[in-house]
Amino acid sequence: MKPDRDAAADASPLGIGPPLSTPSVDERSTDFHAELARFAETAGRTASDEAPVPTAAEPLPASASAPAMPDLPMPDEGMAGPEAAEPGFVRQARRQAFWRSPPVRAALAVLAVLLGGLLGAQWAVHERDALAASHPQFAPLLSQLCAPLGCEIGPVRRIDAVVIDSSTLARRLGNFYAFDVVIKNTAPIPVAVPALELSLTDTRDSVIARRVFLQSELPGAPVLLPPQGSLPLSLRLSITDAGALSMAGYRALVFYP
Structure with a gap:
């Protein structure tokens, strides 16, 4: 006697019960979208309950405002620019190089000569009488120096x-x-x-x-x-x-x- 095929088809391979039906692709997609919608709704409700969004009429509390920036030391006005980043010995070396440069030395030498000449002329006018007496050849030059000053060359009084x-x-x-x-x-x-x-x-x-x-x-x-x-x-x-x-x-x- 041949077994009934329909009964054999309905029987479970393990003899536990009827076999589970496999969901189709459309059913799985529908279940995924439903779960995603429930998760989004739950996440939105939780975020709104934990951190309410302040309205325009209610200012943000001090704790919610932007963090205060620490006071940074302002750079010195005299040190602004590239010199602020230079070490002190570099600036000192630059100053020494400036005063030791040939043009500056030449200008200082000319200034020293001029000042020495003015000092010598002042001394010559003050001691004009003694100079004219001891060095008669300087008498004309001393007379020219005295002309604009209104002085005269006279005999030495000692x-x-x-x-x-x-x-x-x-x-x-x-x-x-x-x-x-x-x-x-x-x-x-x-x-x-x-x-x-x-x-x-x-x-x-x-x-x-x-x-x-x-x-x-x-x-x-x-x-x-x-x-x-x-x-x-x-x-x-x-x-x-x-x-x-x-x-x-x-x-x-x-x-x-």
């Missing part, structure tokens, strides 16, 4: 170089006296003839009479005393009786008025 070498006061006749004096120049250059002062003193060395003789009042006196030279002078004086009786001595000195 009172420390002029001394009274000798002097005598003697009575000649009646109230007339002779005063003989020798003035000497100890300097190596010519100096101007100074003025002469004669003072009569009493027994207490107090001055009872004084007379000043300027260079123009000295008989036969030149304008200049030669270097290491002497100038003898002889003066005639008239002294009253009262002065002659009380006179016990005299003092003589030279000076420049």
Whole structure:
């Protein structure tokens, strides 16, 4: 007896039950889209519940705003540019190279010469009399320097170089006296003839009479005393009786008025 084919077809290979039906391609696609829709709905609801979107009327809280940027140190205004990134020794080397460059050295040398010349000219004008006396060849140049400044070249006045070498006061006749004096120049250059002062003193060395003789009042006196030279002078004086009786001595000195 042959088995029924339909029964054998309906029977499970393992004898457990009827075989499971395999879903078709359309059914699997429909199930996938349904699951994707449910996942999207669930994710949207969860995101809306956890982080509500603020409205325009409600400002964002401070915690939700952008994080504050830390204060960064501002670069120094004097160090802006490429020099800000250079080390200090590089800038120092550049400055030294600048001052040691030939053009800068030449300019500094010219400036030093000009300043030295101005200083020398100022000194020459101040010491013009001594320079003209010791170096007569420089007298024309000194005259040109003095022309715009309104100065003049005159004889050197060095009172420390002029001394009274000798002097005598003697009575000649009646109230007339002779005063003989020798003035000497100890300097190596010519100096101007100074003025002469004669003072009569009493027994207490107090001055009872004084007379000043300027260079123009000295008989036969030149304008200049030669270097290491002497100038003898002889003066005639008239002294009253009262002065002659009380006179016990005299003092003589030279000076420049």
